[in-house]
Amino acid sequence: MEVLQALTIYLGALQHTGESRPAWLLTGVLVRVAVSMKLHVDGVRSGPMSVFNIELRRKLWWQICLVDSRSEDRTVSKFKVWSDMFDTKIPTNIDDTIFDRETLEQPVSTAGWTDMTVFLIRCEVWSLSNQLRAFRSASNDLTACINERQEIFRKAQLSIEDTYLKHVNLNIPLHGFIQTMIRLFFTKINLILTAQQCSTQTSASGDSLFTQSLSIVEYIHSLQTNPTWSRWRWQIQGDQPPWAALTIVLHHLSLHARGPIFDRAWRSAQISLDSIPEAVQRDPQYQQLKALASKIRIIRSDQPQLEDTSPGILKSAFEDPPSKNDSDLIFPSEKASSSENVPGSTQQDPYLIPIEEFSNAFSTQDLSINMDWQAWDNIARDLDADFDFWDLGNI
Secondary structure: OHHHHHHHHHHHHHOOOOOHHHHHHHHHHHHHHHHHOOOOOOHHHOOOOOHHHHHHHHHHHHHHHHHHHOOOOHHHHHHOOOHHHOOOOOOOOOOHHHOOOOOOOOOOOOOOOOOOHHHHHHHHHHHHHHHHHHHHHOOOOHHHHHHHHHHHHHHHHHHHHHHOHHHOOOOOHHHHHHHHHHHHHHHHHHHHHHHHHHHOOOOOOHHHHHHHHHHHHHHHHHHHHOHHHHHHHHHHOOOOOOHHHHHHHHHHHHHOOOOHHHHHHHHHHHHHHHOOOOOHHHOHHHHHHHHHHHHHHHHHHOOOOOOOOOOOOOOOOOOOOOOHHHOOOOOHHHHHHHOOOOOOOOOOOOOOOOHHHHHHHHOOOOOOOOOOHHHHHHHHHHHHHHHOOOOOOOO
């Protein structure tokens, strides 16, 4: 067990050091050794075993699933571990200090944040991704498939929110980092499902694609730049820029007039493009987006600046510090850091912009006019191709 634990830790770190190919090969060995030790069978069914060892085996098996989900070769994802391959239960949500080898009774999960919470959130995300992938392959009716996947997603999101995220304390930097990662994951999944709806030309509208994509762009920038989260940033190093989200944002900007919403999106898109590492700028997708940005810059220079009829709602998080009325509208990272170490401060749910504000702003602007459905079709296909690998790709 100790050797297997050491190999799991080693491969988990190796995936973040640029050695993803050997990590992928060795992960296959890791999984097969774990199966030979029957970690894929829950300890309660493996004969006489202490409560401590049952829980230890659960933690190790689920960590192996997480390592496996990040393994490199996307062309062979069907050979990854799937939820129907094992019955090992998810570990218990308890602090390590109250659980040791002398424990005789199975502990009860704590209703709150514990030493295990971050790990359990990752396990829940892994399970959700598996459910969505499995359902897609089992249905040939695209509309029914999308509806069912949306229902699966909504239930899982509510469960994760109620079980874990409602206990977040944004005065603690790690909590803010994890919450932003989960919000990013939720928004990405929602974007995939919305884009697929648009590709079938159903009732899904372009405003939802736009707002979700803008949220993704700004969440990622927060994760990359918030100084209080620097110690965990290595976990997202090497991830690809948000190509699909940037494409959607820029595509909207090329079709619509200036205004507070679009001005904010333009600032965020420019900042995101400027922050892409030089080595990645040789990617054809970057060149295409830069060309589109140049076109938008020309279009916007020919358009008059519209009066901001909703002051404070869409101020950029990169401009002057927000006023009191803007406190709920800045990026998640800045909200977390601005309230840090402030006794009695009230934490707000760090969504990009309050949903009702977006609804009001879009009520007088039809973003669906002149919709380029072929463009959305291409975006949906690109997103769906990446769907299998978003289970842990950004967590």
